[in-house]
Amino acid sequence: MNLLIQDYLRQLESLLKQYQLWQSEPLDVQAFHSKLPFCHDTMAFEQWLQFVFIEKMRVLVAKQLPLPSNFAIAPMAELMLANKSGGTEVTALLKKLDTVFGSPNE
DSSP, X not given: OHHHHHHHHHHHHHHHHHTTOOOSSOOOGGGGGOOSGGGTTTSOHHHHIIIXXXXXXXXXXXXXXXXXXXXXXXXXXXXXXXTXXXXXXXXXXXXXXXXXXXXXXX
C-alpha cells in the first residue's frame, strides 16, 4: 500500500509541475494557520496539495504512521481546478488516491 501511495504522490507532484501548478517559493507561515478545510481561505488548492497534502502524506508513509481513511479530495479538485490547465488530469489522479484511502489501510 505504501509503495502505491508513494507512486501516486510522485505522479501528483509531476502533474502539478507539468501544468505549472507547482510553486518553487515557500508559503508564508501564516498561510498554514487556517482553520478551514483545504486552507481555502489562505492558499490556492494546488498550494494545499503541494505544501500540506503531499508533505503530510510523505511523512506518514516514511514514518510508517497510520494513514487517513475515507476521505475525498477529488470533489474539491473538480471545483477548484476545473478551469486550470491540467485540472482534469490532477482530479483523475486524486480520484485514484481517494479510492486507495477509502480502503482499509493496514
